[in-house]
Amino acid sequence: MKRRISILPLLVPALGLCFPPGAPMSDFGPSQVSLSAFFDHSGQDLFSDEDQTASVLNSTGLSLDYGPWQCLQFGLFGGVTEFDVALPDSRLGDTAAFAYNSDYTFSGGASLKLATPRFASGTTRLVAFGSLTYINSKDVPGNSKTGLIYDGGASIQYLFLDRINLVLGGEFYTVYGDQKRASDGRMQPFGTSNPSGLVDYFRGLVGLEYYFKGKNHPFLSIAFRPTGNIGWQDQLGLRNASISVSLGAMATLGKEKQDTGDEDAGMIDQ
Secondary structure (H helix, E strand, O other), X not given: OOOOOEOOOOOOEOXXXXXXXXXXXXXXXXXXXXXXXXXXXXXXXXXXXXXXXXXXXXXXXXXXXXXXEOOEEEEEEEEEEEEEXXXXXXXXXXXXXXXXXXXXXXXXXXXXXXXXOOEOOOOEEEEEEEEEEEEEEEEOOOOEEEEEEEEEEEEEEEEEOOXXXXXXXXXXXXXXXXXXXXXXXXXXXXXXXXXXOHHHHEEEEEEXXXXXXXXXXXXEEEEEEEEEEEEEXXXXXXXEEEEEEEEEEEEEOOOOOOOOOOOOOOOOEO
């Protein structure tokens, strides 16, 4: 009889930007390493409540996560981000006005994730997460925006058929920083508008992650984060919502394959 080894008892999606950016999900220790490429499209309203302006952050890059223990994971991510801001409604008739459209510039940050042991026959788990992302963008005329993206929340996750990880939860998400005007060099703050109060900073979370068969366990993650005032902006896309996609793989540090005659049998048993 072939000896079967449990190699991935913990499958935990987590948000890091991500925000991670983007990559909302990755495997969880012990001694587990996950490397993924991500793309995140996030729309949010900026500036004052009376003069809200749609904006979008398109981010792409790589995310590296390490889980030294079963209930703790650290992550680092880096890449490039495009920060575009539409004209406010009050200036649409101004022929001299222009929207803020930056090139892709460096962005990066870190994440931390905590999880409970799985319960309900090893299928269900609770996860808390948080991340901080630095952005620094500049458009052609010379206007610049430098700031931080704050992201944190919690989710409940269900592992289905040992390969599909389903996620439902919510997060606190906001953007704050300083902007510099090219015309006169004036510095002033910018940030997420909140006409309805604190509730405007919260997003829901619906996610799915699929683990493929094969060496290093490749996976595909998709997450959608809507707010209560989700919409669409013709020039920018999603307004007050985000969608992210991540493709990656994972491995266990120091793990020796004890049965080289077996093929990869799945996420839980090999």
